[in-house]
Amino acid sequence: MNINNNTVSHIGCQPPLAQALALAALRxxxxxxxxxxxxxxxxxxxxxASGLQYLGRAITPAESPIRFHARFFLQDVSGLPVSxxxxxxxxxxxxRPLEAALRLPLADITExxxxxxxxxxxxxxxxxxxxxxxxxxxxxxxxxxxx
Numbered sequence: 001m002n003i004n005n006n007t008v009s010h011i012g013c014q015p016p017l018a019q020a021l022a023l024a025a026l027r028x029x030x031x032x033x034x035x036x037x038x039x040x041x042x043x044x045x046x047x048x049a050s051g052l053q054y055l056g057r058a059i060t061p062a063e064s065p066i067r068f069h070a071r072f073f074l075q076d077v078s079g080l081p082v083s084x085x086x087x088x089x090x091x092x093x094x095x096r097p098l099e100a101a102l103r104l105p106l107a108d109i110t111e112x113x114x115x116x117x118x119x120x121x122x123x124x125x126x127x128x129x130x131x132x133x134x135x136x137x138x139x140x141x142x143x144x145x146x147x
Contacts, residue, residue, distance in 0.1 A: 011054045012130065031086065056132060056145065062135075
């Protein structure tokens with residue numbers, strides 16, 4: 001897998017796990033949206049994570065019946081041949097202007113990440129320090145990871 005060393009070094013874990021997380025993000029993107037970041041050969045994804053940028057992570061509250069420890073990434077797809085057509089797992093799959101997307105019912109972390117990306121992106125499409133979102137006593141606790 002072609003991976004950007006900057007992406008790996010900012011995921012906050014050892015390179016093998018960082019590569020596995022990046023690969024999972026690319027595979028899920030392909031499966032759920034049809035967007036190929038890399039190429040498909042013989043029905044298999046040959047991922048390219050060289051443009052992937054790590055945004056941060058989130059952990060659901062301990063009292064939640066469904067727990068996750070999610071990582072969030074950003075990829076500029078302008079100039080890439082992109083057509084939506086995932087596995088059917090996602091409903092109402094579409095590109096939307098950010099303002100329209102933020103009017104949809106979103107999980108608090110998803111809304112935060114979208115707003116944070118817009119607020120921190122520079123002209124080179126590089127986000128700032130990765131965010132760490134978790135909950136304490138039922139309320140979001142937000143901090144930033146080391147660069």
